[in-house]
Amino acid sequence: SQQGEEDPQxxxxxxxxxxxxxxxxxxxxNNLQWYRQNSGRGxxxxxxxxxNEREKHSGRLRVTLDTSKKSSSLLITASxxxxxxxxxxxxxxxxxxxxxKLTFGKGTLLTVNP
Amino acid sequence: DTGVSQDPxxxxxxxxxxxxxxxxxxxxxxxxxxxxxxxxxxxEFLTYFQNEAQLEKSRLLSDRFSAERPKxxxxxxxxxxxxxxxxxxxxxxxxxHRLTHDTEAFFGQGTRLTVV
Numbered sequence: 001s002q003q004g005e006e007d008p009q010x011x012x013x014x015x016x017x018x019x020x021x022x023x024x025x026x027x028x029x030n031n032l033q034w035y036r037q038n039s040g041r042g043x044x045x046x047x048x049x050x051x052n053e054r055e056k057h058s059g060r061l062r063v064t065l066d067t068s069k070k071s072s073s074l075l076i077t078a079s080x081x082x083x084x085x086x087x088x089x090x091x092x093x094x095x096x097x098x099x100x101k102l103t104f105g106k107g108t109l110l111t112v113n114p
Numbered sequence: 115d116t117g118v119s120q121d122p123x124x125x126x127x128x129x130x131x132x133x134x135x136x137x138x139x140x141x142x143x144x145x146x147x148x149x150x151x152x153x154x155x156x157x158e159f160l161t162y163f164q165n166e167a168q169l170e171k172s173r174l175l176s177d178r179f180s181a182e183r184p185k186x187x188x189x190x191x192x193x194x195x196x197x198x199x200x201x202x203x204x205x206x207x208x209x210x211h212r213l214t215h216d217t218e219a220f221f222g223q224g225t226r227l228t229v230v
Contacts, residue, residue: 104156
C-alpha cells in the first residue's frame with residue numbers, strides 16, 4: 001500500500017508560474033524525500049527533510065513539513081518547461097518492529113507550458 | 115561513474131522463463147532497495163537490505179521472486195516462471211543509514227522487463 005499521497009494528481013501551469021504539490025502520509029516518519037522522474041527514466045532525488053525540520057530550500061525548491069498534520073508541500077518557483085516531470089514524495093517510516101523503509105506515493109504529473 | 119547501476123536496462127522474456135537482474139549500489143551505502151513501477155504509478159516497495167540482511171519483503175513479492183545481497187555489496191533480483199503481470203520497471207536504490215541520521219536514496223536507471 002502507498003504511504004504517501006500526492007495532490008493534485010496532475011498540474012498544468014505556464015512557464016514562470018509557481019507550482020505547489022502536496023503530500024499526505026499516515027504514520028510517523030524519520031524523514032520525507034521528494035523525487036522527480038522524467039518520462040520512462042529513473043528517479044532523481046530533489047530534497048530530504050527530516051522529521052524535526054519544518055522548512056528546507058534548495059535553489060528554486062522549497063519544501064515544508066508539518067508532522068502534526070502529516071503533510072508536506074513542494075513549491076517550485078519560476079517554473080521552466082524543463083521542470084515538466086512526475087514528482088513523488090517518499091516517506092522513510094517505521095514499518096513494523098523497528099525497521100524503516102522508504103515508501104512512495106503515486107505522484108503528481110507537472111506540465112509546464114512554454 | 116559512482117552512481118547506482120542496474121543491468122540489464124531492458125529485458126524481453128517469454129512467459130514461464132526465469133530472469134535475473136543485478137544492482138550495484140553506491141559503494142559506501144549500506145541500504146539497498148528494490149522497487150517495481152508500472153505505468154502511471156509510483157514505485158512500489160518490494161524488499162530492502164541493510165548490509166547483507168534482508169529486513170523486509172513486501173506481500174507483492176510472491177514466492178517466485180527472490181532477492182539476495184551477498185556480502186552486502188551488489189544485489190540480484192530473480193523472478194522465476196515469469197508472468198505477463200510481471201512486466202514493469204524494476205528500480206534499485208541505495209542509501210546510507212546511520213543511527214544519527216539518514217541520507218537520501220539514489221536510484222539506478224531501472225531494468226524494464228517485458229514478458230511476452
